[in-house]
Amino acid sequence: MPLIGYSYGAKDHKRVKDVTKLSFIILWIFSVLFLLLVQLLPDSFIRMFIDDADTVAVGEVFIRRWSWCAIGMCLVALYDAIFQAVGKWKTSLLVAVIRFLIVFPAFCFILDAAFGADGLMWVQPIADTIALILAAVLFIRFKKSLARHTEKEQAEPAETLPSHRIVAISREFGSGGRTIGKEVAAQLKIPCYDSELIEKIAAQSGFAKEYVEKYGEYAVSVYGERDEKPMQRIRDKDKKRKAYYEIYTGTEWGKADNYDLCLDSGVLGMDKCVQTIKELY
Secondary structure (H helix, E strand, O other): OHHHHHHHHOOOHHHHHHHHHHHHHHHHHHHHHHHHHHHHOHHHHHHOOOOOHHHHHHHHHHHHHHHHHHHHHHHHHHHHHHHHHOOOHHHHHHHHHHHHHHHHHHHHHHHHHHHOHHHHOOHHHHHHHHHHHHHHHHHHHHHHHHHHHHHHHHHOOOOOOOOOOOOOOOOOOOOOHHHHHHHHHHHHOOOOOOHHHHHHHHHHHOOOHHHHHHHOOOOOOOOOOOOOOHHHHHHHHHHHHHHHHHHHHOOOOOOHHHOOOOOOHHHHOHHHHHHHHHHHO
16 A cells, blocks of 8 residues: 555556556465365365364355455455555445445345355355455546546646755754754745655545554654664664665665765764755755
8 A cells, every 4th residue: 555655646657557466466366376275175274263073064165155255355455455545535435335334234135035044155255246346347447547647647748847946855863864954944945844744645645644654754853762772773763764765766775876965964063964955955
């Protein structure tokens, strides 16, 4: 979800397509293998939990029928994740409502009345298969609208970029980069986006603020005492920032070639760093 969400927000539609395709391949392989294993070795799965002969006999019949929900269940979960990641929570909610509140209860009554317990064993596979078909149709519509939008963007002449400049600061933990950024913005009288950016992402993407904070590299506003040792805390923080930076930029964190300017706030001091950035703006 984070990869699809951020890529979609950045209009990197190729990356969205690649991540989605890989996810589909993985889930197809997993669900088909799971289905085959259950069909071939149903008693082995049952005996993992109970070894009563009568229960195993009934369980084999049940699990063989129930396991046909594997493909639908896996792929519906993926469609749900995609819809949420691109901000289409209403589509995700629609599929869930139809699946759990309409199709599942309806077939429970119908198949129970017609076939009793034998019919109930097929309710989950049927509900998930219907939900899968619905989700697939809605996903195809989304892909077509995305393709039309991409073609329109490519057909339109490129607009002249505004003369505004953006200062993006990547920093090591404890370097004061956040403080420097806010001071630069204050002196240049330009907006500074830090923790405020989380709320903007949440508003535009449809994600909950807590979700963005969890999967985003949330800015540290207070360098206070913690249970862990200071040096270990610095290493852990920088390790997470490195991974986050490299996942979402495709470049190496801390490599001088990837930056227009590299400053050592420990040597220069924060005021000098602020002044240098301000002069080069």
